[in-house]
Amino acid sequence: MAPVTNGRTIDLQNAPLHGGVLIKVLILSMDPYMRGRLRAPEIESLEGYGIGVILRSETAGVEAGAHVRGILAHKEYIIASDITALEVIERDPRLHWSAYVGAAGMPGETAFIGWREHSDAKKGEVAYISTGAGPVGSMVIQLAKQDGLKVIASAGSDEKVKFMKEIGADVAFNYKTTDLREVLAKEGPLDIFWDNVGGETLDAALEFSANYARIIECGQISGYNNAGQPVKNTGLIFAKRLHIHGFLVLDLSPKYTAAFRAEFVPKLASGEFKFTEDVTRGLDKVGDVMVAVQKGTNTGKAVVVVADE
Structure with missing residues (x-):
């Protein structure tokens, strides 16, 4: 990186704080x-x-x-x-x-809050988590396994696939080298899809969702650097009676922060929940x-x- 050219030096002992x-x-x-x-x-x-x-x-x-x-x-x-x-x-x-x-901050809280508020998870259901090796997705994998679900998870390298398996994913794959639709056709249908990607991944999840599935929209990183990717299967939303939930963690923090600190953070500290x-x-x-x-x-x-x- 280029050197800092607009920095300034302050006197740490005497700089005026003006009440701050x-x-x-x-x-x-x-x-x-x-x-x-x-x-x-x-x-x-x-x-x-x-x-x-x-x-x-x-x-x-x-x-x-x-x-x-x-x-x-x-x-x-x-x-x-x-x-x-x-x-x-x-x-x-x-x-x-x-x-x-x-894991003990906003990413972990995002996973905890989104899952608790919107998953309506039931033992034996099937969940697919995109970017499953990320700071949010990896926590969602462990929350889903805690609730007794079959978990499918994807990431972009073999190293990340190994990590997802280590934290409990039943089916983990590299989306760059494995056909997403083939995996979902074999391992689905999906009852829950946790979306961090959008675009083609969301389109495939809609195609292979079960009736009344829950789609949790946490992010769409595939479109952050361009105009976004079109989703073709929107007609399946009403045909399958899908429930799509978009959320921002700050909106729900007042409702869940106490539970997050009491239930989730201790599991991180004890090593029950893994993070990297x-x-x-x-x-x-x-x-x-x-x-x-x-x-x-x-x-x-x-x-x-x-x-x-």
Whole structure:
């Protein structure tokens, strides 16, 4: 990556806070949805979920040494006058801070919330999860197996196929080398499809869905860098009486966050639920990691470690 040309130096001990806080950024989460923030030139600094530690505070109730999670600018240090959108969090000693922007953070919560709210899962049903080796999809695989479902999962490399099998997928395949429709024709029909891809994958899932199947729309990364791909089988939505649910995790967080922390995070800490991370060090590597996430070449949850405590 090119060197930083618009950085500035601040005096950490004496920089005015104006009633706010000084945050040292530790961890940044790199996620597919961030592609949308790369379009408009008026966006001065990329932002995303991250973990930081408070170095100095003039905000009542927030002390130096506290850790916060939320939307952070991609910088080494941040002076924030208003931290109402940030959450003070504590870490289970069995988990690294990076887990709290991954499996124990928004991706894990997305899987938990979407599955709990929309799957209506029943033991013995068949679920297909696209991008099953990703930070969301891998959690959905384990939630589906916990509920007693047969799980089909796809990803884009043999290494990822191996990981999906390790976390419980009954049928795992590389969509780049295996015909998706052949797999679904043999292993379906589908009662649940968790969609992270859209396009041809969604089209195939509609074709091989059972009557009254649930389609959970979590993302459509195949269209993030172009105008999107047409879906031809929309007539099957009413012919098969399919239920399609689109959701954003923030809309449902108030309903499920307590349950996520009480039920899901302890299973991550104990090792019952497995997860992987693709960790890169250095703020200057953000661009490289962003490209890897969009191409799907990362293995596990992509995080950038900006600094140690």
